[in-house]
Amino acid sequence: MSRKLLLNNVHVEGIHTYDVYRKNGGYTAVEKALKSMTPEEVVEEVKKSGLRGRGGAGFPTGMKWSFIAKPEGVPRHFLCNADESEPGTFKDRYLMEKIPHLLIEGMILSSFALGCEQSYIYIRGEYMYVLRILEKAIAEAYQNGWLGKNIKGSGFNLDLAVSPGAGAYICGEETALIESLEGKRGNPRMKPPFPAIQGLWQRPTVVNNVETICAIVPIVNEGGDAYAGIGIGRSTGTKLISAGGNINKPGVYEIEMGITVEEFIYGDQYCGGIKNGKKLKACVPGGSSVPILPHYLVCKTAEGTDRLMSYESLAEGGFATGSMLGSGGFIVYDEDQCIVRNTWNFSRFYHHESCGQCSPCREGTGWMEKVLHRLEYGHGKMEDIDLLWDIQRKIEGNTICPLGDAAAWPVAAAIRHFREEFEWHVKEPNACMTRNYGLVTEKIFEKVNA
Amino acid sequence: MSEQIQQIKVTIDDQTIMVDPGTTILSAARQIGGNVVPPAMCFYSSLKGSGGKCRTCLVEVAAGSEKDPRPMPKLVASCSTTVMDGMIVKNKSSERVLDARKGVVELLLINHPLDCPVCDQAGECSLQDLAFEHGASHSRYEFERREFDKIDIGEYIKLHMTRCILCYRCVYTANQLTNKREHGVLKRGDAAEIGTFIENSLDNEFIGNVIDVCPVGALTDKTFRFRSRVWYTKPMDATCNCGKCSGNAVVWMIGDEIARVTARKDKYGEVKEFICNDCRFNKKELSDWKIEGPRHIDRHSVISANHYEKAAPIHTPLLNKA
Known part of the structure; x- marks a missing residue:
């Protein structure tokens, strides 16, 4: 069993309450930081740990923190991005629901390191019940003196509040999150200026993912070097993976970076293999935005080496033969699943969630959805496949925020790896309607031996 | 000027210009003028916060600056990207830009009624x-x-x-x-x-x-809807005494009638002096206005094909500058 840093106490009865959390070693990191460390030392530990943002982009957290502007007399803000809306990802909800105090502890540590006295947790509107759990936990933290004025006599003040969104995927983009938190329409801002210079209310702001913030707690407790010792290469520490799809044991798993994908899918302590003894057809390793991998590229890279659960290994081969770790929404497809239908479903999501601010994404996502709908329902033409390719190419990289890229990548990857299945939908419209799954067996699985 | 502002160099489509720091690529291109100016559908200089949305002004940055001459990986919106010293920008000379722009136009038109x-x-x-x-x-x-x-x-x-x-x-x-x-x-x-x-x-x-x-x-x-095609009307610079705005406007005439009144736009279609509703909608009599002369409508509009302009080239700021 691999080491667990975030979820080691998750099965303790009543861990969501303050008393149990405290008894199980909770808030020792805050105690340690406030008593014996300066804010700079905390930042230094995080840099040493090599922790990378768990929200999807994988940007080094320590570096992000060091970019924050520190003008005299201007308050800074620290925000927690709990707007977890990526299809396939549900790790943050699990953390907040089960051990809300871990997030609060991480918020205190991060705010202390960055010198912020007012921090917010921006949570998606659909997680209203999680918001109530968090608010209860925050009230407990206030009662026990971990929040408020002069925390435990250290002279550090921190107020923490939870703010719900209204249910928009786009508000998970950090500048849109800031706009939404300010009470405006959640449109992403133009960058630069980056939030580290001008964020919430034009003040320097850092936005981090829930899991990233939780990971600060073990880093402070055990030291950055110890954390960096776990994992492989530049992917340090542990990562929560929300595994879903056609597997025997879906759920949230904490893994050490660097285990093989094969072990993760087939290992008994993780997903436990494909459900009903079927064959693996494809896998989306990091949430709906990342490119889909066909079965012959899931466990092995194009070079034939083992693919590992790490930022680098999953991205090996670029977009041609690789994917991304993303936010860790691990979706597995068995042989019965239709890739065209799946791509259409993703496209429908991005069409629905595009904010409509910039033209390529606003118009292009809708167009892609309509073309994919036509293909899936047996009215497609051969040219549609090239048309789709062309549309995604015109969206990718030409938009204000990464939602355009996120909408384009899954379509591009599906066409790249499963073109035959798209063609089959055009050639056999009746079959694709009645069977409702793609080219099963033969053609897709031939590539293993090729 | 007592304070000397260090001007910086920027090259757009092989034309070099010195501009003030903080200038955007689009405004540097407009200072050069002519063909290097990217189109802009959403940017409007007098409106704070505008720009960046339509993505028609995308340009390629072939070299970020003198110090860091690496190219930018993505195309950038020229209206909201500020220039750096020694930046090299490609607009029409870049195939990538033209391709992306064509894509943006196609996407803009898919839901446009084309009426x-x-x-x-x-x-x-x-x-x-x-x-x-x-x-x-x-x-x-x-x-x-x-x-x-x-x-x-x-x-x-x-x-x-x-x-x-x-x-x-x-x-x-x-x-x-x-x-x-x-x-x-x-x-x-x-x-x-x-x-x-x-x-x-x-x-x-x-x-x-x-x-x-x-x-x-x-x-x-609504006072002009369906009255005439704009190219059948004659734009004239006109002023009036107005307490609310500057009173500088353009009246669009059909014969002796004023068909509509608009503000004066520059060659990029931007209004510098906004006019009030009274001037725009209610003053439709010739006696309300003092006509100054024909209006030069610049750039590519079909209106600029008006013939009388050649006879009276009164508004030619570019020529005067040279």
């Missing part, structure tokens, strides 16, 4: 110019286009949302030029629409300017 034959904006429409210059001759879009009901916003303005490209210019105008924030964007994605919260009419004294800032025919002047 130019009955649209009042035809002839002075930025989207028309853009499509003419960068678009394909036919659309690959085979689905139903987005449609909205036409809405009267206020006494004088008609909103035809189907034509809108969501540049947000009118939203910024309503927010910044007037004191009331009644005007905004509702819904999201391709269902987003310009709205006046539950169809409140906009009755601010300067709200008529949303018609001028609109790059397409989404917001039109």
